Amino acid sequence: MEQTEINNLQTIQDFWNKRPWVIAGPCSAETEEQVIRIAQQLKATGKVDVLRAGIWKPRTRPGNFEGVGSKGLPWLQKAKQLTGLPFAIEVATAKQLEDALKHDTDIIWIGARTTANPFSVQEMADAFTGLQLPVLIKNPVNPDLELWTGAVERVLKSGIEKVALVHRGFSSYGDTEFRNAPMWQLALEMKRRFPDLPFIIDPSHICGNRHMLQSVTQNAIDLDYDGLIIESHITPDEAWSDAKQQITPEKLDELLNAIVWRKERVESPLIHEELEKLRRQIDRLDDELLQLLYHRMKVSEEIGFYKKEHDITILQTERWNQILERVCRNGALAGLSEEFIKRYFDAIHLESIKHQDAVMNKK
Template structure:
């Protein structure tokens, strides 16, 4: 997939607006508030795929006259989610400026291909693809490839976090390394963060948005409503236009490169130390897995099951505690040891299969 840089305006690109288009008054007042705060690209949900039935699933085609009116009055661009060929057809008929493919659609290659087929012949509309619900980089790349193969040149990715069964402060855990891996493979790909759907609540929005800026994301797509507490969907994660502007004004936008040779030399020196520390870390891991092999051979000899629940529960309890004493994030330590445990199970399984 060969991509070209296409967004030439000042970054970060901010796409802001309500989770859902609810009523004509709500749309017009929210857009007016956003325009007064300097925003010019508006998002709004026309169709809302919900996890469970009987939730508000958007007003559908009824929203298009409101969007048209807002575009004419306030001279803004509009972005909406599309989940089927029919959605694409209606969006194009109603001159929607930007389309995005939602997380629940990205997981299904058949649905993505249907959307891609409907987009063939479209030249100037940006199409953004949200990460799939579950952490699967190849699935995300596959969706982007299908849209690209349809002839779309203005293509981008939206990082909105990933579902997890684990307890978390986030609505969707960020797993920052996945979008960074995507960006490293496709440096020209426009990468946008969706703090609203990662956070799920207002008090985490700034933290996530700043992290995205620290990582040099190209923009943010974020939810804003005239009266967030009265929103028909996702009320807890929306801000008023004025509060959104206040939050974004506090963001520090990082430089992409280091201009000073002295600063670059210092950075290189620290990175050399990191490289040496990583080598030591890998040597320690190698020693640990050698011990795992000894354990596996002993269990096999004594006909003992590989998985020992009490031992695993003890590790889950005390390793984060040990890490915290070393000023390490306990959640990180827990995640680290889950990966170590998975590899330990694999090693011992291979021993049992010999």
């Protein structure tokens, strides 16, 4: 291995070991001048670890800007030589990966559309065999954790040792303030499934705008994410793609300064002792909740016996609507969101139906 390759691997290893990660750059590489200028400005902040840029841009419909293609790779290579910043790009085919490797690409990411297609992920995994570069895997466009999990498993099986997860939000129906709804509960479940893999936020694609970037990033850091990958452009309003969600390096610097970078653990025995006291309270309350749920299900079973004796259906829509109306009203008085109350009591209702069904259909 040549000395330049060894130095490059040491740089990536240093990056892999540090926290938090800050990966930044334009949605798309547009011109050589643009790529070099943004790299220099990001380097000047002293906070960016890796330059990112889109070379190939998958689009839902033809006719939109689909990236400059492989001719943009030498631009990133030159920006790396001038600034020392390693760079990351998205690839979706084995040919794109081959071109990327010819130009000293440091980090690869698999995009949301690719993650949603197991055939495409397997093609990439086969192409990764024998390589040592890090691979970031974005969540699929649709809210399907099994697709995301499968993508991770395929890449790990290929022999890639440095794998990280990127939460970029999920497509959803209906009006929402987000471009892609974060659906934090799905991301946290993925984090639980792969606790040893780095997990970062992509606030640009979640928000689709600039004004929410800081709050979404802070939410992620509060949930113990390991950093962020964010879009930054020298002149965001003139960007060839995703102009509304990109920010200048100066604004990025301000955003990073405003973030409270929290830690999962603290060394102070006094702080730890106080936290443990509160956690013990939570444990006791959880035990009480479980006992209350146990007694509630016992009452549901008694109702099931009554319904069986009198040939009454399990589901009583009018009664359920009355319950929801009451608990949502009382929940609001207790400072609980309607969304949480409905989700919580929907789960309780389904469990009650199971208990009544077991009673009514027991042989």
